[in-house]
Amino acid sequence: MPISDELILCPKCHWQPDGGAYWECECTNVWDTFSSFGKCPKCGKIHRYTQCIACKRTSPHHDWYVDPPVKLPSVSDAQEQTPQG
Template sequence: MARRSSVDVFCPSCRWEPTNVAFWGCTCGCRWNTFATAGVCPRCRRRWPDTQCPVCHVLSPHEEWYHRLAGLVADLLNGH
């Protein structure tokens, strides 16, 4: 089986990389790793279109945090 491309996750402004213990908060009070759910709160299902970096405090569209997605999608489409 061919090796799948990996997706890199980092702030598009300062390049800070979140860890598995980085948490964001929702208005419903839930705290979770937003990248584990692609920006959707697991409690109330609110979709957060933007994510704020805890280091540089820049608010960026959530999808801009994901890098190398094109390679992963190509691998999936090609059955690798």
């Protein structure tokens, strides 16, 4: 389940995530990306883009939060990389 009460919808097709663990990180962890604002809870990689389960199109993760807008910190390319260690 998302960690907030924000309305979350695919920006392309308006599919609404149901809290299921559908997204897989490169580290093989599968989780609900909206439960952690796109940050993998296993390896810490921040995913700036999210693919819709329904329409299969990819959008910036922050574009999914629509009501009211969630203020997410900017993520640099360096932060997006999986932390080592």
